[in-house]
Amino acid sequence: MNPRNKVMSIDDVVGRLESGMTIGIGGWGPRRKPMALVRAILRSDLTDLTIVSWGGADVGLLVEAGKVRKLVYAFVSLDSVPLEPLFVRARQDGTIPEIDEWDEGMFFTGLKAASERLPFLPVRAGLGSDVMVNNPDLKTVQSPYDDGETFVAVPALRLDVALVHMNRADAHGNATYLGPDPYFDDLFCMAADQAFVSCEQVVETVELTADTPVQRVLLNRMMVSGVVETPNGAHFTTCTPDYERDEAFQRHYAAAAADPEQWAAFKERFLSGDEEAYQAAVADFAKEATR
């Protein structure tokens, strides 16, 4: 008997989400982001979300679309474009109701605590910095041993839902990353009540380790609620080795985002239809660029 089949559609995933949920988005900055699922949230009527992310364009787009009530992040960047223009504008206009800016190590620790079902874990990161001032709910804890040292008690970043994008997955939820870095996608899944994995390709289980070491099977099916095949679904972020970041498109995005008129045209061209329409518009954009 095979374990159950969890393959679903993008719309099925969005159907499992509710307004007001806390959603963790995997990947890192502009790398291996579940962008097809993010785009589907943009099209939905979901609202009041708490977004937990090593932020890239996922954060910029969701914030600009008014989906975010609270943002938990340590940075938001597109790497080759250091500052995410939509996020920057939202912060400067004060349109994100609630902001939790943490240190990156704290962020990692909060996910670990959630994945281990602990209320908090102690770290040094944050002590003495304005992270403690700007997040007045953060508390410290004293070592019960002779050293008596003080630490930040990083609260668990418990998630209702995790969304991650992997290179390959089987129908049951086992999934591999084939690029250089796993990022924190397993932690996101373990920190969440439900985890949905989009991937470049759904393959047979045996194929997951056919040409890559077993250590790359980052996600086990017990951590995963659903699997969606979304080819080019991380676009325009990296999905090494399937594809690198679409720098030309990212430049276009960043330039458009900086100008309200151009931004309206960008949205009309790329974000007004479904994922298939998006991919067709991107292919058209690439053709235009090489002409």
Added chain:
Amino acid sequence: MNDITRADVCAAAVADAFKDDGEIFGSPMGIMPMLGVRLCKLTSNPDLVISDGEALFLGDVPPIFGKPDVVEGWIPFRRVFDVVAYGKRHVMMGATQIDRHGNQNISAIGDFAKPTRQLLGSRGAPGNTVNNRTSYWVPRHSPRVFVEQVDVVSGVGPKRAREAGAEKYNDIHRIVSNLGVFDIKGADDTVRLVSVHPGVTVEEVQAATGFELALPDGEVPTTREPSAEELTIIREVLDPKGLRFKEVPA
């Protein structure tokens, strides 16, 4: 070698910040820190552990942003945090603001609730500064960067670290700018001028700094010029394309 540029001097000054570190992870952010760290590994500290800034420890020393021929380890983001906590790391970060007490800001300018300029976010600066040796690189020294008090404390200077009980591993080592080299060893843990780059006066540095700099006893030394060997490495091996001049124009 009378054609030594300011950028070459900065590269050697960055290299010197890492020369006594021994066998630890030298972790640079930005062009000049990457150049200086690699220069250090090829000259004064061959034990230094370096990465491609992505997920690989490099077994050789390729040009900046170049691909290695030899890989000696794996350092994905999650393991960076392990090394931060382990402590065997020296990071050189950028800084949008640095204040008199060596606090750094890369988060936001103005009121945090509604900033006039949103920056990257605090990234790993709070954790770096209370866990491992931290230095800063400032390519354009000005009173807008070197301020009396930062708007948001991302990286923690020694005074605030002590006040928070986090001084144990706080080690703000050097600030290298396009004008000089600094530490935080002035009275009351304040930024102190260590040396001025060749052709720069103490008065120029002070005029470009938004607070009163602590000065060393006696005459302020001049930052050393890179050796002929170092110049060859900088120009022919590590940065033949002259990327360093994007940060510090010739």
